[in-house]
Amino acid sequence: MAATPDEIEHARDLFAALSPITTGRMFGGTALYVDGDVMFACLLGGTIWMKSDTSTEAAFTEAGARPFSYQKSGGTTVVPSLMSLPDSALDDPEEAMHWARLSYPPALKAAEDKRRQKARKAAKKAAS
Known part of the structure; x- marks a missing residue:
């Protein structure tokens, strides 16, 4: 379900204190970007999901966050690289x-990997 306005x-x-936030479509939801292509959060199914990795997952879990998951024919797929924004931060910009x-470093690493x-693809294409 797409995020509502x-x-x-x-x-x-x-997240107003961040640099300007841009948005883009993602899996039927909305991705939130800073610095052009650094996706630090997204909105899917009415939930704000924050970028995470093994260095941040425990902090999110301790605060009551849960990993993004979805159903497919083989069962449930869990995506720990997206953790829900803890409920206590939903109405608290300072905590958010x-x-x-905390989400920015994993988001930056993912953006750098994508770049x-x-x-590499462009170089390979240019070489052929």
Whole structure:
């Protein structure tokens, strides 16, 4: 289900202290980007999901966050690289910013990895 304009506005308000936030479509939801291509959060199914990795997962879990998951024919797929924004931060921009700052390093690493992949593909295509 696509994020509603109100959900997007609420997320923008929570993370207003970040550099300008841009949005893009993602899996039927909305991705939230800073610095052009650094996706630090997304809105899917009415939930704000924050970028995570093994270095941040425990902090999210301890705060009551859960990993993104979805159903497919083989069962449930869990995606720990997206953790729900803890409920206590949903109406607290200061706390939400704590989680955004925690999400930024994994988001930046993912963006850098994507940039390298694109550069390799472009170089390979140019060479052929």
